[in-house]
Amino acid sequence: MKLLVAPGFNFSCSRCGHCCNSYPVPLTALDLERLQSAEGGQPIPVRRLTSEPGLSQSFKAVLLKGDDGFCNYFEGSAGSSRCLLQDTAKPQMCRLFPFTFLHAPDGILSGLSFSSTAVCLNFGEPLTSQTATLEQMLSLFEELNPGLKDKTKAEFSRLTLAADLPLSFDLYLPLQKTMEEELWQIMGRKQRAIALQALALLFGNLREMADNYGGIAPQPGEVWFDLALIETYLACFFSEREEGSLSLEEQLINQLTIFSQERQLPMPLTARLQSASLDLPASVLLEDLFARFACMRLFARLYFGPGFSGLSLTAGLGHLFLMLLVAYLRVKLDYVEALENGIEMSEEALFETAVRRIRQVEGKWTSLRYGSREAINMLELAFLDGLRPLRLLDLAL
Ligand code: SF4
Incomplete structure (x- = not known):
């Protein structure tokens, strides 16, 4: 089957050691079995993820880290680090990192995770010239996930354009290609928040199409919920502490439920941004990073669908926009906080901050699964409103 590779992306491992530090390591059921057997049957310290039968994604738990933020199997420091596990016992995420694969009827999509610092920096050899490495990784992926490729391909026959609006693969494919082409064109442009603007417009077009196709009147959303979404995602994605045994999905739902009941929102983060009303300095590096992040997830x-939580194409695109938006807002907050402390960030410092924040979002997003019906409905409802991303963009810029 054809391996589809995105142009314009590079990767070679820069040996920074960051991937074993700070970020969650999601585990499949097989990973847990392998780890347990390597540890002589001892229980493995993990946090269980909410899951639902029928979703192709198979992560069941997240490996808990030590107090220093490092994985318990990590030894050494940057430049002289090593994993204490044998290759065969390592979680598949570690063995495959940062490569990702998704089996679709028209080919196998290969991608890169932006949890990797080297990927954020676009460091190394072009992906398009690494066919042998990609094929090797793909065969490891298939070996570690028996049966997943057939399941994923089958799920492409059950796509939805929006909640309860079925979308055949033949109709979906040209839509995906058009969105990719439009987003691709923005790479390398110098306008501020260009990737966010492009995604907001793509979302508006898709939503209009879904409304026409479903014969439903456009659904205007409520503005208080725009703020609630931003505040919730910012707080949960950038929380420095673990919330007990609650998964990220549970934290997001809990927080949004509280906001919905009270509608009196303490908005510490967005209020700060609005009162600061500062623009991030123009930076080609920063725009390129955000554009590559958006393009890679889209490609x-x-x-959406088999690639993320079974969301409809519309809600999935809205959610992609939301993830990029919270990363952008977090960078802006970092910039504002530095200024308040009398520090003017150089372009390099701003870029380093953006890389850290993008990695944080990607890391949490990878282990996040909207497994419950409640969570999926919440996102489908949130993105019934075709103007929501444009309003959120106004708040961010
Ligand atoms: S299991 Fe090994 S490779 Fe994976 S995060 Fe832990 S130390 Fe790193």
């Missing part, structure tokens, strides 16, 4: 189809 690798890791944002």
